[in-house]
Amino acid sequence: MSKVFSAHAVSVDGYITGRDPGAGRGLGDATMLFDWYFNGDTPSQVFDGFGLSEPSARIFDALAARVGAVVAGRNTYEDSDHFGGGSPHPTARLFVLSHRPAPEITERQTLITTGIQDAVAAARESAGGKDVGLMGGAVVTEALRAGLVDEVVLHQVPVLLGVGRPFFQSLPEHVRLRLVEAVPAPGVTHLRYEVER
Template sequence: MGKVFSALAVSVDGYITGRDPGPGRGLGDGGALFDWYFNGDVPSRVFDGFRLSEPSARFFDAVAGRVGACIAGRHTYEDSDRFGDGGSPHPAAPLFVLSHRPAPQMTGRQRLITTGPADAVAAARDAAEGKDIALTGGVLVTEALKAGLVDELILHQVPVLLGAGRPYFHSLPEHVRLRLLEAVPAPGVTHLHYEVVR
């Protein structure tokens, strides 16, 4: 059975977007979080157009190669302009969007789940064919942590203080302990791979 994890770019002060994210504005003024996608000369084997440094390419492609399905929160889905016509944050994986609000007609690899994170994970697990499930969005990750559904957290920590935006993590009812599995320094980013301790 595949693992459930989140791998998001995050500022040192904990934001996964800049100020004023939204439809047509993407992730707001948080573009500095993604400079490392294009600051090297090693093409990604998974994402067309990404040219990463060697350590980032090695780490990023290993993580991206694990993904069999994605789950996105509604804010992330809207901020990302619905990932295009039937698209997903991953080039090959289907997308499950978790939302309690009505959504526009979804097409292609997209499916709406309205009954909570456990049902979203169950649906994604069926589609992932034994591969891992990637979570995208701060509220979604927090709710999945509360429900005990998350196995790993990956922070692509970028050395910038954004000062505002959407946080990676929201209020949790108790501590969540993590065990560091790997730390990979790279130009413009440090990749921090944690296991959630249960």
């Protein structure tokens, strides 16, 4: 069965956006969380225009190659200007989890209003045996609460933002993780964890 995982760039103090994120403002003043996409001379084999360091390219492309569908939350969708009507991944269909209508949804996107379990199930069906990627702190937190997440990948950038949207929200209980890989790279450390069940 396909896996469900999240892979997010995050500050050392746990933020995935900076100050004042939103439609037309992207992720706020936290663009430095993504500098590592462009600080090397190894082109991504999956994403056009990305020039990463060799270790980052290896990790990034391995993760991106696994993705068959993406589930994103409404805040992420809005902050990213609806992903231009497509998806954050060049080949994976986007499923937007929201409890309110989204008239801007295109034929390349699917709105799910009935909860995280339905969103992940629909994404799995669409993924063709590949994995489901999760985007956004609320979506990842809901999926963790529901016991749906297999892996959490943190691309930890050495910056303290002090403000923004935190990656993880309140959980009803502890979620134990097991570190399976740690790869230091210029401007980022890639940490891959399995969720213990």
